[in-house]
Amino acid sequence: MIEPTILQYILGTLILSTAILTVLGKNPVMSAMSLMGTLFLTGLLYFTVGAHFVGTVQILIYAGAICVLLIFIVMLLDLKPHNVRIPGRKPVYLFAGGISALFATGLVISTLPALGTNGMLDSGVIAANNLVEDAQSAKAISLTLLSKYMLPFQVTALLLLAAVMGVVVIGQKNKLTDSEGKGS
């Protein structure tokens, strides 16, 4: 049973706030920026628990590539800020909130028995054995990835190839539509 550090608490709070900002932001650019913040902070959180490799990848790819692309497109399309439907004003928001709460509850209950001191492996034992650093090192991850998860790995590679081709094709300028604005 390892107590969370202060850093983790702070990071947690920040993550939640940025997430709320993403969801409720009026301006699409603000939503995108706070998304980037969330992802970055999550990466930091990974570092605090010793998952260095995953954290690196998260910051590099997730925060650094995907979000940038997102902001890129937001600016390309020049989306205007619009009215966010205020929670509580319309019943649909209550419903959405309710469903989210159900999700949360369900998930928590599902994972509850596995957490805490009832779990076979609790963090105290892990920390004592120092297995954590080994288990989440790049070496361990890559070994697992290339042996046990070889097929998904290769298929994901194909997927990326297909995605690249797909993006090129979809993003092409159509002769019938101009880049200046509305299509025919």
Next chain:
Amino acid sequence: MDEVFAIQNTSLLRWIILLPLIGAILNGLVIRSKNVRLSGLVATGFSAAAFFICLSLVNTYGLFAEDFAQVIDPWFTWFSVGRIHVPFHLEYTPLTGIMLLVVTGIGTLIHIFATGYMSEEKSPFRFFSYLNLFLAAMLVLVLSSNLVGIFLGWEGVGLCSYLLIGYWYESNENTAAGMKAFVTNRIGDLGFFVALFLLAAHAGTFQIQELITIFATGAAPIEGGIILAILACLFWASTGKSAQIPLYVWLPDAMAGPTPVSALIHAATMVTSGIFVSVRLWPLFASQPSILEWILWVGMATAWLAALIALTQRDIKKVLAYSTVSQLGFMFVALGVGAPVAAFFHVVTHAFFKALLFLGAGSVIHGMHHDQDMFNMGGLRKKMPQTHATFLIGTLAIIGFPLTAGFFSKDMILAKAYEHGPLAWGLLLLAAVLTAFYMLRAYTMTFWGEARTEHAKHAHESSLWMTIPLMLLAAGSLIVGFMETPPIIFDIHALQTAIESSWYGVSGEIAGHSGHHLSHATEWVLVLITSVASLGVAYYSYKKFLTVTSKESAKGFAAELSQNKFYVDEGYQLIIMKPLSAVASASWRFLDVVVINGFLHIVRDGMRIGGQVLSFAHTGNVQTYAWYLAAAVATALVFVNWVI
């Protein structure tokens, strides 16, 4: 009795059936020629081939011997289900041998006649194909060794009868007549079906030999009531096929078909199948005397009714048709008084002279350019001498002129009727007298007197194709009678020997009956009374109709009844057809339109409304679908964690 009946196997019998069948297929499906002579000759060839095989069979195995070798052709097993085993075996007994000769012989002659008669037919291959098919089916009926095979032939001839009656299908009248024949026959066949089912349930066999040797002699336990029921059902089937009351109504209408058809099917062969089967199964009938009384009186009533109707008919073919019904009644009377030999004797002689009469009528009709009304004929004896001579011989045979074939068979029936009781004899005698009257009326109006219309004036004799068969049949009508003569004249009993040895050693005596024979004196008296009465009435009829003009026809209430066939057809329409069609129409209107359609409409509307309702879920908006997804997953999570 095994030593008497040495069983011999031969595969010759199947060719008797196969040859006409091949002829039918060749003519109908392969050659399909429009040339009348060609199709006619092909058909006649196959029919004649079958006749020669029958002749050779008779030559090899004999016909009139007291102990003959039972000849069987074990062809194939038709079907075998549970304890019911039905083989398709053919059998030759003296009885079937005689019938074979009659069917194939007269059949061949009629084929030859038809080749001449149908000379203006446009697609004759159809006709001759059907004719051969009929022959094949009839031969199946004659040769089969069990009742299921007989039933196959029974239905087959019914089918061919329908096909041939409605042969000139362009006219609605002809097709209606064909339908009437088929449906009425079908109603009779129901009896045959029920008989077969009863046999399957109680006897377990359909083989005629087994039925006679085991059940008629009482060797196996089977209730008398069941046998009586079976025989009653078979008799019902015979009223359909052999045109007795109440199912005779199809036969007069069947005259719509070509005349060779009427000669072959409705005079010589098909209509006698009922009697043939009954004679074949005679020991069974003999063991149940109660049904014999019934058969006797139904036959008598039919003989009278038909004779009364024949008195006033204008169409020559209709006269002959009702005459056939009446003569069939005579044959059933013979069965009823317990004289199967007399009945079958009359079958054979009737085949000859009735076919002769029909073919002669055909020749007349051909010469009169298809005018069949006798009131329009007259004086044809000078224009058509051979037809006249042969028709005269046929008429003499049917009225029982001494020493013709009809004389011997009719007198034998009358003698046996007298043995049964004077009432039956008296009524039958009167019916014979009526026969003499209407036959002479027909003969005189056609061939004597002055020609009453142009057609009659310009009639000419028919070709050799038609006259040669007429002459051969006339010869037969004179000779055939000598196979069975009464004790006072030549005392020949060849036919009796043949038939009695066809029952596998079982006697044909009626249970509880002692046959008493007539003294010679009584026999002479009977013969004299019959001859005098018939000939006297014949002469009177001849004189009366010598001077008839074309406008005359009988008047009066009795004549009206007779001319309109006693309104039997109209009665059937009223009592049976109208209620049936009302029921059918009502059930259509209710069951089909309301119930079934209603159910289908409900299904259809339900589907439509359901689809419309469900399509509200398709908003086309991605977020809506995401809602559905999220709701489902959330419910599942909660369900799994809290409820289970």
Next chain:
Amino acid sequence: MDQLQLLTGIGIAIFSLGVLGFLTRRSGIIALMCLELMLNGVNLCLVSFSRQHASADGSALVMLIILVAAAEAALALALFVALFRQNGSVELDDYRMLKG
């Protein structure tokens, strides 16, 4: 409160917020962002489980998820660009061609 419980809790919270946003926001790009949030929440939980069981499986899965998320985000954005060119709007309410 254990470290791992905290991480898992945060992961669940992010996931739920993502669901909330995805079901609610009108604009397509923002819905896409919420989708990324959901995936991120899952990743956090997976890392926490990986640490708990001292096995690299969870982390390997996280790698794969990040990869797939990248590909999917790129494609989705390309689609939005093409749709914007065609119709001038990325709002999800405007695309209802499959209605009925």
